[in-house]
Amino acid sequence: NGYDIVVLDRDGKVLAYNQQAERLCGIPREQVLGRQVACLLNPQEHERLRALLQDAERPPKPLVMLAAAHPGRSSDAALTFSVVPLPDGPRYVGIARNIGTELAQQQHIRELSQALDGNDNAILLCGQDSRIRYGNNGFARMFGHDPGEVIGKCPSELIQGLHTDAAAIEQMAARHRAGSAHQAEMLVYRRDGSPLWVSVTTTPLAEAGGSLV
Numbered sequence: 001n002g003y004d005i006v007v008l009d010r011d012g013k014v015l016a017y018n019q020q021a022e023r024l025c026g027i028p029r030e031q032v033l034g035r036q037v038a039c040l041l042n043p044q045e046h047e048r049l050r051a052l053l054q055d056a057e058r059p060p061k062p063l064v065m066l067a068a069a070h071p072g073r074s075s076d077a078a079l080t081f082s083v084v085p086l087p088d089g090p091r092y093v094g095i096a097r098n099i100g101t102e103l104a105q106q107q108h109i110r111e112l113s114q115a116l117d118g119n120d121n122a123i124l125l126c127g128q129d130s131r132i133r134y135g136n137n138g139f140a141r142m143f144g145h146d147p148g149e150v151i152g153k154c155p156s157e158l159i160q161g162l163h164t165d166a167a168a169i170e171q172m173a174a175r176h177r178a179g180s181a182h183q184a185e186m187l188v189y190r191r192d193g194s195p196l197w198v199s200v201t202t203t204p205l206a207e208a209g210g211s212l213v
Contacts, residue, residue, distance in 0.1 A: 004096035006079065010089040012037045012050075024096055025065075026072025042069050053081060053092055064099070075099075122198075125205075130154050130173050144191035161189030172202060179204045 004024050007016035017032045025032075025040050032039055038046045049063050062078035081094040113134075116123050122139035124132050135150040145158055156169050168186050175182035182202045189195055 004077070004098075006037070006040070006094040006096065008037055008053075008081070008092040008094065010091075012053075014040075015091070021096055024074055024077050024098060026070075026074055040070075041065065045069065049079075049081075053083075065096075124150070124155055126155065126176065128177065130176055142190070142196075143188075158191075159188035161187075161193070161195065163187055163195070164189065172200065176202055176204075 003018075004021040005016060005018045006014060006021050009015055014032050014035055014037055017029050019029075022029050022032075027040060037049065041049060045063060045065055052061055052063060062080040065073065065077045065079060075098045077096045078099045079094050079096045081092045084091045084093055113136075116134075116136040117138075119136060119138050120141075122142040123136040124139060125134040126132050131152055131154055132150045135145070135147045137147065139145065139150070140147050143158060150158060154173075156173070160166070160169055164187055168184050172182050172184060181204060182200075184200050185197065186200060187195055187197055
C-alpha cells in the first residue's frame with residue numbers, strides 16, 4: 001500500500017507491522033509482531049509514545065524517531081498514531097514517514113540563519129512578490145526594525161523616505177521580479193527617520209521548485 005504501518009492494541013502490543021515499516025525501522029517482523037511496541041523504540045521514545053497515546057482527545061502528534069537513537073533504522077522517521085475505537089478495545093494505527101531529508105533541511109536552515117544573523121550587513125530574503133520572508137539581525141541593527149515585524153512587508157515600506165530616489169526603488173523591484181541581479185547606491189531612512197546612504201545588492205536565488213526569490 002506504500003505506507004509504513006504499525007498497529008497496536010490498547011496494551012501497546014504490535015498487531016500489524018508491514019514490510020515498509022520493517023525497512024524503515026530495521027527490525028524483522030518476526031521480532032516485532034505480538035511484542036510490545038517498546039521493541040521498536042528506545043526508552044525515551046517509548047515514554048513519549050505512552051504520553052501521546054494517553055492524550056487521545058487531542059489531534060495526534062508525530063513521534064520523531066531518530067536513526068541514530070536505535071540500531072538498524074535506515075533513516076529518521078515520524079510515527080503518527082490515530083485511535084480506532086472497536087468493541088473489544090481501541091486500536092492505535094500508526095503511519096510512519098521518512099523525515100531524514102526534512103530534518104537535514106531544517107538543520108541547514110538553522111545553520112544558515114545563525115550565519116546570517118551573525119553578519120553585520122543588513123540582509124533580507126524576499127519572495128517573488130517582493131515581500132520579505134526573512135530579515136537578519138544586521139538589518140535590525142542598521143535600520144531599527146525588529147526581524148519579526150518586517151515579515152510580509154516590502155523593503156520600500158521600511159527604508160523609503162522623503163528624499164529616496166523612487167525611480168531607483170522601482171528599478172530594483174523590477175529587476176527582482178525579472179530574476180536579475182542589481183546593485184545601486186541610494187539614500188534610505190532608518191525607523192527613527194534618520195537618513196543613511198547604502199549600497200544595495202540584490203541576488204536571485206533558485207528555490208527547490210525552480211522559482212526565484
